[in-house]
Amino acid sequence: MLYLLQKLFINNFGTLRIFKSIIVRSSVAFAVAFLFMLVFGKPFIAWLKKKKYGDTAREEGPKSHFDKSGTPTMGGILIIAAILFATLIAGNYENKFIVFLFFITILFTTIGFYDDYLKLTRHKNGLSGKKKIVGQLIITAITFWFVYKFGLIDKKIDFSIVNPIIKNSYLYITPILFFVFMGFVIIGSSNAVNLTDGLDGLVSGPIIVVSITLFIITYLTGHYEYAKYLNLYYVRESAEICVYLASVVGALTGFLWFNFYPAQVFMGDTGSLTLGGILGIVVIFLKQELLLPIAGFIFIVEALSVMIQVWHYKTFGKRVFKMAPIHHHFELLGLPETKVTIRFWIVSIMTCLITFLILKMR
Secondary structure (H helix, E strand, O other), X not given: OHHHHHHHHOOOOHHHHHHHOHHHHHHHHHHHHHHHHHHHHHHHHHHHHHOOOEOOOOOOOOHHHHHHOOOEOOOHHHHHHHHHHHHHHHOOOOOHHHHHHHHHHHHHXXXXXXXXXXXXXXXXXXXXXXXXXXXXXXXXXXXXXXXXXXXXXXXXXXXXXXXXXXXXXXXXXXXXXXXXXXXXXXXXXXXXXXXXXXXXXXXXXXXXXXXXXXXHXXXXXXXXXXXXXXXXXXXXXXXHHHHHHHHHHHHHHHHHHHHOOOOOOOOHHHHHHHHHHHHHHHHHHHOOHHHHHHHOHHHHHHHHHHHHHHHHHHHHOOOOOOOOOHHHHHHHOOOOHHHHHHHHXXXXXXXXXXXXXXXXXO
């Protein structure tokens, strides 16, 4: 909206030219999303309580979580609303990336919302894993169509896996295999973030840190001179994604106001599935797919802990961890929930710093 206003009235109001700046509009997006959460947070939580949309602690989960039963969930609805509203205010809707991210966010949210709704109204398991994956595959197919139709860099690099360490190094794997690779990135990221969402404030912090990291990389990738200096592949018009990422950071910072221990609300699958999937899509647009496992190391560890636990138990009848995902393992070792959360945040900060070092190595 701000971009459109400056475009329409810049001849009459020269000061509007500041809204051409991506940094200015990103700052606005952050502020709008943050304030949106603060203004509507309490009323929304009260509405969730009135509707009795409360979370139910797993019987097999840590005993310390039983007193969390009844805490309102589906806070992800408010997070997504804040992101979309802020992007609507500050984004450039002549930009293909902004339009696509706006649309795909709604699709992802639909899957997560339906899953949460089923858990609260029908059965606690929610949407089956197969149905979730089908929905995520559809989103992957739409993202693939977007890349194929509009392009990022050129047809060869678009369907290649880029080496994040060595400049001008990539492996072309053909469009068909790249679609499979995209599925691993988007579906893997979505579900890994979802698994991380198990303690008060645990997933919000790492997503904020990773989003800030991607914000900086996006800004550099979308500017030809910066991209050339750092040996990044310049992706035309991609800098506008900064506005979207700023709204994510603002919304989650506001959400932490209510979600940090002791949490007044949980984001639920509505938020975690969506935000994880969006991170996967953004790194595909930036051709930095292999940086996400480094920046989002915590998400990978959480997902791997579940996979290892299930495989080892089915194969040998014994557990590797006291409980999976791994944040519960540390809880059962006697660490307070807040300590586990803060330490996971610190690890995320360190892995994101490593991500920047890798960029500089190129």
